[in-house]
Amino acid sequence: MKNRISVALLLALALALPAFAQQSTSTQDQQPAAMQAAPADQSSTMGASGKPALQPDTHEGFWGHLNPFARKKYVQRQTTPIRDRVNELDELTASNTKQIKDVDSRAQQGIQMASTKVNEADQHAVDAGNRANAAQMTANQATTRITTVEQVVGNIDQYKASNQTEIRFRPGQTVLNQTAKSALDDLATPLKSQRGYIVEVQGFSSGHGQTAIAASQKMADAVVRYLVLNHEIPVYRIYVVGMGNAPAPAAQDQTASTAKHTSGGRVEVSLLKNDLEQLASTSSSATPQQ
Numbered sequence: 001m002k003n004r005i006s007v008a009l010l011l012a013l014a015l016a017l018p019a020f021a022q023q024s025t026s027t028q029d030q031q032p033a034a035m036q037a038a039p040a041d042q043s044s045t046m047g048a049s050g051k052p053a054l055q056p057d058t059h060e061g062f063w064g065h066l067n068p069f070a071r072k073k074y075v076q077r078q079t080t081p082i083r084d085r086v087n088e089l090d091e092l093t094a095s096n097t098k099q100i101k102d103v104d105s106r107a108q109q110g111i112q113m114a115s116t117k118v119n120e121a122d123q124h125a126v127d128a129g130n131r132a133n134a135a136q137m138t139a140n141q142a143t144t145r146i147t148t149v150e151q152v153v154g155n156i157d158q159y160k161a162s163n164q165t166e167i168r169f170r171p172g173q174t175v176l177n178q179t180a181k182s183a184l185d186d187l188a189t190p191l192k193s194q195r196g197y198i199v200e201v202q203g204f205s206s207g208h209g210q211t212a213i214a215a216s217q218k219m220a221d222a223v224v225r226y227l228v229l230n231h232e233i234p235v236y237r238i239y240v241v242g243m244g245n246a247p248a249p250a251a252q253d254q255t256a257s258t259a260k261h262t263s264g265g266r267v268e269v270s271l272l273k274n275d276l277e278q279l280a281s282t283s284s285s286a287t288p289q290q
Contacts, residue, residue: 166268167219171265174218191231192232196274197273198237199227199269199271199272200239200270201224201267202270203221203266204244204265204268205244207244219265219267220240224238
């Protein structure tokens with residue numbers, strides 16, 4: 001009899017324990033959400049989504065951490081906040097990724113624009129350097145030109161003997177022969193394209209006094225007439241003088257005190273040049289090539 005009573009008590013106790021545990025769990029699930037957000041949660045930190053971080057359930061119930069008789073709805077109530085928070089984090093991550101891509105795109109565009117501006121600035125700098133070099137070359141050429149002009153102006157009246165020829169006449173003759181004309185052609189032909197020269201014509205004649213001077217002047221005039229008419233040498237470039245029977249300068253193989261007198265008639269034609277021709281050639285070479 002006692003054994004039956006003991007078995008009945010044990011069986012009743014075994015049946016009552018699951019019911020009691022389920023009742024305790026149901027009571028905890030029915031607590032309001034305001035009660036779950038206890039004052040202790042006010043000190044919790046905010047999560048990445050801007051909401052308070054999820055707090056673990058401290059009510060362990062009768063079974064502790066694991067309720068072997070938990071129902072499906074209970075499990076859903078426990079996992080729904082976690083699933084919602086995970087979805088929020090996914091949306092936040094997607095939004096942050098989009099913003100990062102937008103910022104990166106704008107940054108790349110800014111970098112590209114800055115690189116283009118830098119390249120343009122470099123090109124402008126190169127162009128400015130080229131213009132500065134060209135200006136420096138022009139300034140150097142102008143300085144050289146000015147220096148040359150100053151030298152020429154300073155020596156404008158300094159003529160140097162370039163060429164000289166002598167025309168011989170027989171006594172009493174004032175007409176040029178073919179030999180004399182050929183000598184004058186050789187002297188005057190190159191002068192058509194030249195500047196900065198003068199032609200000095202001196203006539204010498206034998207005899208005495210005004211007769212010798214007149215004869216020397218006629219021979220010199222014959223030479224001048226040929227140069228002007230046949231070679232178009234301007235008259236203002238020719239200086240003519242009849243020296244009469246004045247002694248000519250001493251020859252190089254004679255002493256300085258020895259004078260050379262003229263027998264018959266003779267005309268000395270001297271070509272004298274200054275630096276104007278050199279200035280013209282320098283100007284042509286200094287002209288910049290287009």
